[in-house]
Amino acid sequence: MLLQKLFCGLVLVSICAVHECFVSAQTSAVGDPGMRRDGLRVAIEAWNQCNEVGEEAPNMGSPRCADCFDLYNSTSPIRLVHRVTERDNKLGISNATSRGRRGPLDVNQYAAWKQIYLGTKCQVQGKPKPWQFWMIMLKSGNMDTLAAICPNNGRKAYPFKSDSVFPCFGKGCMNMPLIYHDYTTVYEDHGSKKLRGSFYGTWDLDNAASVTKELITQNDSSYYEVIWEKEVGKRSWEFHHILKTSLKYPWLMLYLRADAATGFSGGYHYQTRGIMKTIPKSPKFTVKFTLEIKRGGGPGSQFYLMDIGSCWKNNGQPCNGDVTTDVTRYSEMIINPSIDSWCKLTSLQSCPPYHTLPNGTRIHRSDEENFPYEAYHVYCTPGNAQHPEEPHNFCDPYSNPQPQEILQILPHPVWREYGYPTKKGEGWIGDPKTWELDVGKLSQALYFYQDPGTAPADRYWSSIDLGTEIFRSDNQVAEWTLKKKETLVPSPLFHPYDQMPFEMESKGVGVQNGGKQTAILIA
């Protein structure tokens, strides 16, 4: 095996078997490959059921904040210069008119504006494009159906009596969380210099006076916390996450997202900012990270080992911001072993129409002998699909600003080819793991709806996320760490990248090693 570092994170890998060599080069799509940069760029955002703000939490400003700093190590002590001030982080709708624009923005547009503003403060020059930050995303599933705040498949919604699907304790149940911030600081720990900072808070507004970690053990309060830590000049950042639900907030989500640095990111219809300077495209990209799950979040916790989000229209064209024809596409691998398959021969509407084998062979969902029902949690068709195969199951029309399509998969041997978990419990509590997922190849093989006779969409994934969605279960706690394992060859922590194949060998490209794609990266 030959490994050569070329320049700036572009790596040439060649593996030679007895008769043939395969050569491939890879470069990172994220601004901070392997999360190694001391000068961290991280931001936080909060969404309601339909990915908007609705109303700002009292005294919190717009729910977009950032912690971005540069480290100057030539002085003693080390100097840490923050690029985003408390004043920036506190900006809210009350500041909207003072910034020289024609009409005031509404609270949702203001949040989108604030994210771009924070992006300008955090931006780092990079090739081929500048980049801004990792994004911590919070979402509450509460929905006041009588208030008709969330559009129905991108169209005007009308009030309806809440059935059991959407939790809501009454007026104001869709509130934004309280967001508190410990700016990153440097401190001494056993003779070494460490960096540490955090965002934390709760959705329970009446707890404003007493938001501490104690809320985790208290009945009955929601809580979240993300702490980042790193040793100066060494290793990579560790992100430690906690999410707790309560009776009033039984459906909560917390993810760490790698979003596109420009354009729309998955599930969001405003321009966003993010860490990905190149948008990964199926089938050629891989994601690497180390994940340790300490607490699972209970039987309803849909822990996403990998959650990818994109947008394209049913005719295959890219999205353009028209919420009636744009369709958010999601696919998620759920690793909580207590989540079962809803896709069954007796429940075909919860299965994609077919499963595609790595060699391209399609197996129809009615093929009882061969279709891998247990590999799928649930599939749902975009609400604006004109010709879905029967029987079908439309996706929830309210939880996105536009129609959406969701394909959730479960550990199963059919995903072995892509480096995904093959059996229940793999990577779960007590089994921390470094994953190298061939997300590109998998996402190319997965079924996504398009209108008949239309050219297949180019599958670009503008959001690559990891975290949990605790679905309608109160007082559950999830806790997990994203961190790097020590290995001989440094490998990135959370690392989507484009493969840029070198056409050096007539044998073609692709790194092959006993059927499993392998890549060694130095970033």
Ligand SMILES: *[C@@H]1O[C@H](CO)[C@@H](O)[C@H](O)[C@H]1NC(C)=O
């Ligand atoms: C300062 O940081 C640079 C870049 O990370 C590193 O090469 C250098 O060794 C550091 N210097 C000290 C004194 O730590």
Ligand SMILES: *[C@@H]1O[C@H](CO)[C@@H](O)[C@H](O)[C@H]1NC(C)=O
């Ligand atoms: C934003 O508005 C708040 C409340 O009106 C005010 O205290 C603060 O100074 C404003 N911030 C800026 C940057 O204008």
Ligand SMILES: *[C@@H]1O[C@H](CO)[C@@H](O)[C@H](O)[C@H]1NC(C)=O
């Ligand atoms: C909190 O409530 C749950 C049920 O909702 C119960 O099982 C648990 O014992 C309670 N914990 C405390 C500390 O009261």
Ligand SMILES: *[C@@H]1O[C@H](CO)[C@@H](O)[C@H](O)[C@H]1NC(C)=O
């Ligand atoms: C594809 O793979 C399946 C399962 O390994 C095999 O049964 C089938 O013959 C293959 N088809 C082609 C066209 O190679």
